[in-house]
Amino acid sequence: MKLYVMNGAGNRFAIFDARGSRFRMSPDMAVKTGARGGPLGDKGADQIIVLHDPLPGSDAQIFMDIWNNDGGHVDACGNASRCAAWLLMRESGGDNALIQTAIGVLHATRKGELSIAVDMGKPRLGWEDIPLSEAMHTHHIDVKVGPIDNPVLSNPGAVNMGNPHCVFFVDDVMATDIERLGPMLEFYPLFPQQANIGFAQIIADDHIRLRVWERGAGLTLACGTGACAAVVAGVRQHRLSRLCRVDVDGGRLDIHWRGSDDHVIMTGPIELEHEGEMPL
Incomplete structure (x- = not known):
């Protein structure tokens, strides 16, 4: 073999x-x-x-x-x-x-x-498709880290790209303690099948820096479905354009969420x- x-x-x-x-x-x-x-x-x-x-x-x-x-x-x-x-x-x-x-x-x-x-293919965006344990809109989901009135992380988007993703937008991805936050959020009660946790820093409306804590694998140098999910989440929150460069620890991926058919194309x-x- x-x-x-x-x-x-x-x-x-x-x-x-x-x-x-x-x-x-x-x-x-x-x-x-x-x-x-x-x-x-x-x-x-x-x-x-x-x-x-x-x-x-x-x-x-x-x-x-x-x-x-x-x-x-x-x-x-x-x-x-x-x-x-x-x-x-x-x-x-x-x-x-x-x-x-x-x-x-x-x-x-x-x-x-x-x-x-x-x-x-097309991202799946319904709460039951992610899946989440309770009904809610998925462009912003109810996940917070830190004090309720002043959370460290909040308002992530949820996307299923064949597996469940939760994407936070942060000011500085390299200053975010992903190895501490990732395992905690992967098993957050809202995710009955666990979730991949993405941390995206916006550089421009067509360029982000991304790190992903992958469920079952931990912090990896790249996550393809995570890059797709981050761009979809960013577009839905009016942060990003549909054609976006994604810099990951291991290199660069280019993501295009096509408006013509809703399919997500990943190149790298x-x-x-x-x-x-x-x-x-």
Whole structure:
């Protein structure tokens, strides 16, 4: 079985090519594979990806199974989709790829030798779609940190990009104690399935600096669905334009929330760090 170690703007993945086999990932195996200092070295992996044959009747080339490094099974990962798409394009020699996930089929396009765009579909914005534990408008949700009359953080937006996101807009993202706030907010009672917590600093109406505490993975160098969610949340709060540059710890992503069809397009770099084989 082929094993690839790749990253998308720093978001690091172990990608197993299990097509044609009966291999299935398990929570324990995902934890051991992704562990810092484990088989992938000091960096470990943020997510573990398994490429399976597509389900019957699908036009997609693969089905992508996604695991966090805490053993949790999730439905979406934008940067992993871009990495998997690049592998498929290298294999086919083409400039397009169709990837089946638990949330549907994603279309990816080559934008450069090591740059891939993926159509992440429409954001889900209803409170029950995030999901939240109680009904409310999601352009601002009732989550505060600190004193009620003078909170440190407040008025985040909630967006589902295949997984739940809560996005706070802050004055200085590097001065925000994400490693303390992230775990607390990830398990906030309003999020029955936990949530990815984004912290976005607005540089201009088309440019933000973003860091994301990912549920089940912690603070990562990039989060593709988090970048999409931050731009959607910013547009809904009249802070950002629909075409936005997002600087993350590992590089740059470009997000376009198209007005024509409501789809979110994410474009960014990928890197192949290692490829090898391992016995099934």
